[in-house]
Amino acid sequence: MKLSTSQNTAQSASIDDRIMPLINIVFLLLIFFLVAGVIKDVEPVEVDPPASIAEIESENSDLTIFIAENGQLALDDDLLDDTIFKTKLTAIITNHPEKSVRIVADKNIDSTKVIDILETLRQAGSSQVKLTTRVKEAP
The missing domain is CATH 3.30.420.270 (Nucleotidyltransferase; domain 5)
Structure with a gap:
């Protein structure tokens, strides 16, 4: 019996094609939150001003x-x-x-x-x- 390598390659390429858009969206969301997020400085001591x-x-x-x-x-x-x-x-x-x-x-x-x-x-x-x-x- 001979295994078909072209079928395995086709399945692998098909999985990659389906997962790439998800990876792209995750990275775009990550970049969006890094740019749009507000980073607040942490005060060294707890202060409650008047x-x-x-x-x-x-x-x-x-x-x-x-x-x-x-x-x-x-x-x-x-x-x-x-x-x-x-x-x-x-x-x-x-x-x-x-x-x-x-x-x-x-x-x-x-x-x-x-x-x-x-x-x-x-x-x-x-x-x-x-x-x-x-x-x-x-x-």
């Missing part, structure tokens, strides 16, 4: 300072202790005073912590500081 009635969208800032409820400080994505934080912040602002700074502080944080950071920024020469709030929900 509410505000202002609905002004803030522009992106060069530096972002996060102050957690427990007092943890983060400069952009780096968790830092108080002394290293102040040293690094002062060095950055002294070398680049034109950089804008955004402060995202928890609503339950002691205000002296925020004032201390604002004073550090002022002494370093920063003039563009924004405090971030969340939009207050309608009653």
Whole structure:
């Protein structure tokens, strides 16, 4: 008995022809979701900013300072202790005073912590500081 190789080849080609459109669609969907999807940055510490009635969208800032409820400080994505934080912040602002700074502080944080950071920024020469709030929900 002789096996027909042309039949096996034809079946293999037929399966490939049926599966190729599915593979193409999967890749197109993958590309669509990669391009259209919104990627949100993960904050280094959990912060719940105070509410505000202002609905002004803030522009992106060069530096972002996060102050957690427990007092943890983060400069952009780096968790830092108080002394290293102040040293690094002062060095950055002294070398680049034109950089804008955004402060995202928890609503339950002691205000002296925020004032201390604002004073550090002022002494370093920063003039563009924004405090971030969340939009207050309608009653």
